[in-house]
Amino acid sequence: MIRVGFIGLGGMGFHQAKSFAKAAGCQVAAGADPSPQMRARFVETFPDAQVYDSPEALIAQAKVDAMVIAVPTGHHQPVASAVLAAQIPVLLEKPMARTVAQCQRLIDDAEKANTLLMVAHCRRFDAYWKSWGDYVTAGKLGTPVLWRDVRAGYAPGSWFMDEELGGGPLIDGAVHNYDFANWIFGEPESILSSSIKMDPNVSAIDTGSAIIRYKAGHQLLLSWSWSVKGTTLHDILGPDGFIQFGTAGLSVPDDEKGRYQYCTFTDRDGQQTLIKAPAQPDMYVNQAEHFLACVRGEAICESPGTQAIKAVAVAEAILKAGPEGKTQAISW
Ligand SMILES: NC(=O)c1ccc[n+]([C@@H]2O[C@H](COP(=O)([O-])OP(=O)(O)OC[C@H]3O[C@@H](n4cnc5c(N)ncnc54)[C@H](O)[C@@H]3O)[C@@H](O)[C@H]2O)c1
Numbered sequence: 001m002i003r004v005g006f007i008g009l010g011g012m013g014f015h016q017a018k019s020f021a022k023a024a025g026c027q028v029a030a031g032a033d034p035s036p037q038m039r040a041r042f043v044e045t046f047p048d049a050q051v052y053d054s055p056e057a058l059i060a061q062a063k064v065d066a067m068v069i070a071v072p073t074g075h076h077q078p079v080a081s082a083v084l085a086a087q088i089p090v091l092l093e094k095p096m097a098r099t100v101a102q103c104q105r106l107i108d109d110a111e112k113a114n115t116l117l118m119v120a121h122c123r124r125f126d127a128y129w130k131s132w133g134d135y136v137t138a139g140k141l142g143t144p145v146l147w148r149d150v151r152a153g154y155a156p157g158s159w160f161m162d163e164e165l166g167g168g169p170l171i172d173g174a175v176h177n178y179d180f181a182n183w184i185f186g187e188p189e190s191i192l193s194s195s196i197k198m199d200p201n202v203s204a205i206d207t208g209s210a211i212i213r214y215k216a217g218h219q220l221l222l223s224w225s226w227s228v229k230g231t232t233l234h235d236i237l238g239p240d241g242f243i244q245f246g247t248a249g250l251s252v253p254d255d256e257k258g259r260y261q262y263c264t265f266t267d268r269d270g271q272q273t274l275i276k277a278p279a280q281p282d283m284y285v286n287q288a289e290h291f292l293a294c295v296r297g298e299a300i301c302e303s304p305g306t307q308a309i310k311a312v313a314v315a316e317a318i319l320k321a322g323p324e325g326k327t328q329a330i331s332w
Helices: 011-022 036-045 055-061 073-085 100-113 127-137 175-185 283-295 305-321
Strands: 002-007 026-032 050-052 066-069 090-093 117-120 146-152 188-196 207-214 219-225 233-238 241-245 260-267 272-278 326-329
Touching: 002 011, 002 055, 011 026, 011 036, 011 066, 011 090, 011 283, 026 036, 026 055, 036 050, 050 055, 055 073, 066 073, 066 283, 073 090, 073 100, 090 283, 100 117, 100 305, 117 283, 117 305, 127 175, 127 233, 127 241, 127 260, 127 272, 127 283, 146 175, 175 188, 175 207, 175 219, 175 305, 188 305, 207 305, 305 326
Parallel strands: 002 026, 002 066, 026 050, 066 090, 090 117, 146 219
Antiparallel strands: 146 233, 188 207, 188 326, 207 219, 233 241, 241 260, 260 272
16 A cells, blocks of 8 residues: 655645545545645545645655645745655656756756656546547658647636746646647757737736747647637647547447547548547546556656656746747757
8 A cells, every 4th residue: 555645735736636546555645735724625535644734744744655746836846855855756746847947956856866756747647638649649640740729718826827936827737738749749849939918917928829849840839828718729730631629520429428538530531530538537547546556666657757847848948938039949
């Protein structure tokens, strides 16, 4: 039985604890959060868990074999460094940290402690995204590939729009896309990007558009805002066909409804094929199972810090481009 501790018991930390509770061979053993409300909610669901008001108290007093960290991004590095110094394996929420320099510090600390540092890039464990990613990597769209992702909505909470703590949508939300694109497209090379400020009252860049270029010739086009509402575009284009989310009007058997998620591939001749992926277990439970297997020494980590740093490097280059717009090399 692996005893898992949770640092940060807000939206994501609590969700992670519930996902770990569904995974085999683990116990939700402890939690830490400065907020009494968050601690009370955690204990209500996990009455046998110990709770603490700081990460330091949890690290010093609780007996845990592994730790999940879900605090605001600006705190990731100091909190994760303290856990790694105690040689406790870490699953750290995405983005790995607020800056590339902080990510590198974490990689160094994990190496020094000879301890696992996995970053919770949950899309790597999402059967749905993986189903279309596999189509792309199998070459069914041809090459090069252009992935377009356009979204707008309001920020999930206040610290997310603080420059230091969250950094806004172009790092906090879009880092899922950067990491997944790095995974299926390979090394990112440069960005062309420009931002606009829609809300003058937040310190982070709230709206921006970028083209990320990959060494293999693929591109990710991304335009996100967390200060306005708008429509969503999400498709993946190649010379031999394209993929869109959903069934594109094709019918699915009644007994599959709710059990699968679908994308649709359309080839050059307009022929459509459904790509289906099981909805359960969801990506967070798959991610928990994988982390626990890594802690047991039964798996090689599929989302290590050494890869997650590259997604933060993409974000950092985009944020540095600012409103004037710039082409910039990506480095880490
Ligand atoms: N993978 C995903 O799908 C996903 C979704 C949402 C958030 N996240 C990430 O999870 C992390 C947390 O986000 P959230 O939505 O849970 O935020 P949140 O604001 O809901 O919760 C953060 C919690 O951390 C606590 N906290 C703050 N500083 C702390 C410290 N030093 N030590 C311990 N606890 C501290 C706060 O009291 C709060 O309860 C962020 O990095 C965010 O980007 C990931």
